[in-house]
Every structure is written in structure tokens, then in C-alpha cells.
Amino acid sequence: EVPAAEEVPASKPSSATFPSHVPYLLIGGGTASFAAARSIRARDPNAKVLIVTEEPDLPYMRPPLSKELWFSDDSSVTETLRFKQWNGKERSIYFQPPSFYIKAEELGSSENGGVAVLTGRKVVHMDVRGNKIKMDDGSEISYDKCLIATGGIPRNLQVIERAGEEVMKRTTLFRKIEDFKALDKVSRNVKSITIIGGGFLGSELACALGRKSSEFGLEVVQMFPEKGNMGKVLPEYLSNWTTERVKREGVKIISEALVKSVSFIDDELEITLKDGRVVKTDHIVSAVGLEPNVDLAKSAGLEVDSDFGGYRVNAELQARSNIWVAGDAACFYDIRLGRRRVEHHDHAVVSGRLAGENMTGTSKPYWHQSMFWSDLGPDVGYEAIGIVDSSLPTVGVFAKATAKDTPKAAAEQSGTGIRSESETEDTATSPVASTSPATVVEHKDDYGKGVIFYLRDKVVVGIVLWNVFNRMPVARKIIKDGEEHADLNEVAKLFNIHED
């Protein structure tokens, strides 16, 4: 069954042999795929799992690429890709070190099975009838069960794509480890970087670079069409408040900015906006969204969703017999919130885990609602769950802030590291009560901490926990219930926003 092994040097993984058949084939080597691999192995003893990824890297987590890695004191961070969390605990962005995985060529003969990763391989064709895939080198692998977790590629502005070579090579589309390394290098060697896009990624990168701006002598500009940062996520008053905080991180904000054209003139990039303003900069980071990767839809005969993009799957994340989809590329039916596609880390973990479970024989629907979070500097942090769309009517309930209510303080208290771990890997420990007296911030309209409810037909479909932490289970419960509540202030009481 296992093909005759060729003599291959250890440094050329692309020539490594691999089995011609695997029970579990996972296409894509990101967070959803890794979560699925772990889930399959947990449920099916001795399972043999093969991950095939285009990237040269073993599975890793993305959130630190736009946050923690930039805050590291270690000058070799671009090599080690390790970071220290607030509580001093260090970890790698890789989910597991190489010793966790077994070699692809050993998968067939391994008694206890294992997870093998084939890097630098692109799956170009899927034969659903024959239950097999073909890779870019022409070789084929057949499977019993297959997961598609191909994520997506960053979108770019058309005006940049049409602007020519000199502009394109000074533009970063940020998603992978190599993009982080490249941007880090650029940030040390230019005078000005402009980030286009006001959402999660754009704002996080702006804050990360903003903090470095004085150290590097770097001007950091962020521009976007909305009125404020996170304009599509947070209600206007909160988006405006957040924008002020982002400015304090050293970022020059240009809001209500629509890019008309970009040129390379006199050794600089010139960004011309539709209202006539011109911004001169050395480098652009385009953070304008993600295009889900549905390359295999045609050959596999899989449905692509026209509203949300991505492969269309049912509530159990299944596309067709023996094929599941998870993570950014999955447009799935959420039995509580309706059909949707979610591009967050925790969703990749939750959906990957669920798909993996269902690949071993269960039929559980997507039910445990995933969460997401963002930290924009040490003073603004929030966690959120459900449909958090600023076009929905919202009700925000806020308390007066104290100095203790920051993401940093919360992490120090609760002893958890990055929130991605507390929700998905470890169980969160309860916060330790602080003994220091609180300093009360007096501003009347200071949105220090609170909870914001997003409503659809009078039902809470989304919740943002604004600088209050360790309350996600309550939020999850409210969404799960899907009830109409007459008085949301009463619901807000459940969060104890005045406590730590």
C-alpha cells in the first residue's frame, strides 16, 4: 500500500513520500485543520490524519501576528515566533512543535496512527466520486473522509492592483508568518506606513505599529471609508471613542477616506482620495477583507454561497458525503443565528473541532457559539459573540471605569494568557480578587466598561463585552436562549459590570 520510498534528503520536504490513501485527509494547514486533527485523534484511537498545506509552516495561530508578536521585547521574535503573555508565560505561535507530528511516510505503518503534515503542497483537483484529490505535482491521494479548511486570501483594492509593479511591491497583504516578517523589516526601514482598512486587522496593525512609531521614527497612518475604527462592528459612539484611543497609540487617522488612485512618484507612494486629499507614504498595508478560498468548488462540484462566499455546508458542517468544511471558508447554517460565515480564530477552533468530531461518525450541529476579541492598545479590549454588526439596533449599558478595567489588568488577575487560550485550550480560572482600591474615572460619557446588546427582531443576536472579562459564558447563554427580553438593563445586571 505504501509506495516505495525514494531516497530523499531531509531538507526537501516536498519530495517526501506519503501514503496513496489516508482515512482522514485535511486540506489546509491552519487553525481549523489543526483543531479537526486533534478532535479526530481524540475520538478515533490510532487515527491516521494527513494535513496538506500550501504553506511552508506547520499549523500556527494567527492572532499574535497582529498583536502579541509586535509587543515582544525579544529582538529575535521574527525568528522564534514566541511571545510573552501578560502573565509572563511564553508560548510559540505554533500549536505544536515538530515532534508532535509524525512523518507522512510513516503514517501508513504507524500502529498508533498520528498526524502528519505535508507542507508546500497545493491541492488542485478534487474527485468526489473517486474520493481522491490531486496535488500540484500530479500525485494523488485517496481518502475516506475529507475536510476542506482552506481559509482565504487577503483581498486587495482594485486601484492598487491596477497601479503597477512599483506600487504593488510596496504593498503588503497581511495574513501569514512571512507577511509578519516582511512587515517587521519594512517598519524598520521606511519613514511612513499607511494602513488601508478600519476593521480588526487594520486597527490592530495600526496600533501595533503606532506603538513602535517613536522607536523607529515611523509615521503610521490608517485610512478607511467609515467614520471611525471598527465602524462596521461597533455602534457609532463607541467607534468614535475607539478611534480616539487608536490616535493615542500614535496613529494618524484619516476617516471617511475612499481611495481613488495610487501612484509611485519621486520615490514615494501617493494615495489620492476621492475627495481630493493626497497622502504620501512609503509603504501600504492593505487590510480590506478576506476572500474565502473556494478553488476546489468547481472540480469537486461543491456549492459556493453567493451571499457570504465560501463553501455552503449544513448545520453539521457537511458539504457532501464524506466532505466537511470548517473555518473561514465555511458558509454554514447556524441553527440559532441563521446561515453565516465567520472569520475569527475561535470559530476556526470550534468549527474545526466539530467537523473533526463529525468526521468520526457523530452528527452534531454547530451549537456552541464561538467568540472573538480584539485589543487595541492596553486600554481598549473587548470580547464579543454572535452577530456583531453595527447596522443593527444596539443597547449599551456602561459603568464608570476604574484603572483596573483593562485587558492587561484582567489577564494579570485571572492568570490566563491570551484569551484565545482561555476559551479554547485551557479552562479559564476564576479571577483573583484585587485588594487595591479602585480609582474612579469621573467622565460622564467615558465608555470605560459595559455590555452592548445587538438586536434583531427584539432578540439579542450579538453581545460585546467592553472591557469586562470572564463573562463570556453568560453572554453565550443569552444568545443560545434566543429570547425576547423586555428590559435589557435587567439582562445587563447578569454581567456584574461593576465587579472585576
Place this chain on the structure above:
Amino acid sequence: MSYCRQEGKDRIIFVTKEDHEAPSNAELIADDPNDPYEEQGLILPNGDINWNCPCLGGMASGPCGSQFKEAFSCFHYSKEEVKGSECIDHFRNMQECMQKFPELYPQEDEKENAPQKESDSASTAPLDNAASSPDTPTEGPEAS
């Protein structure tokens, strides 16, 4: 006193600690502990171990996953007076396997003497968390 205003479709309420003192009258639906859709903790309603529990980190899925599962299952179902006393061989197998992967399973004394080198996903840290959860045994035979 609470203070409230409306900005278009968005309502904003500021509340003091006193405003939120009275218990909430919001009604939540009682949870069904046997709901098959719900994510489970370490122990399933039927008493089995949930190997997919996030609290276990990579323990059940890594290269020593089978050995870990055998040892832990043996302990979990053990009815001996000294719980798990018949599971020594399983735990030894598990130890032997884990010693081959020091990166993934840092040994006890290494943890105490040196700063933890590797991420806690596959190390004993998830077991520490599992130990603090009420559903799990706090001391396995290997802790003696």
C-alpha cells in the same frame, strides 16, 4: 442614578453600582445537562471521559495519546481501594512514551527547576487545569 440617551438606533445607558444592586429579573431558560448538542466538560453525562475536552490540550491526540487514554481510562474506571492501583503498567507505558518527547511533555523536575520552555498546549499544564476541575481525579497514581 442611571442615565440614558438615544443616538439614532443606538440606546446608551449609564448605571451606577447601586442601580445594578437589585437582582436581575431577566429570565434565562434552564439548561438541560443531557443536551447532546452542548459542549461537554471532561466527564460526559454517561460517565465516560470526553477525550475531546479542550481542558486536556493535546494529551489525548499527541504521539502518546493512546497510552494516555489507556492509563487515564484505567484510573477512571478503577474500583480498587487504592484507585488506579491496577493501572501501574499503563502509567509506566505512558511515562516511557512521554520521555521520548521532552518538548511535548516536560518532566516534573524540569518544570520546577527551569523556566517552562515549551508552550503549554501539550505539556502538563492542561492536566493542571483538569485537576482543578471538580469532575476529575486530583491525584493519579503517578503523583505519589
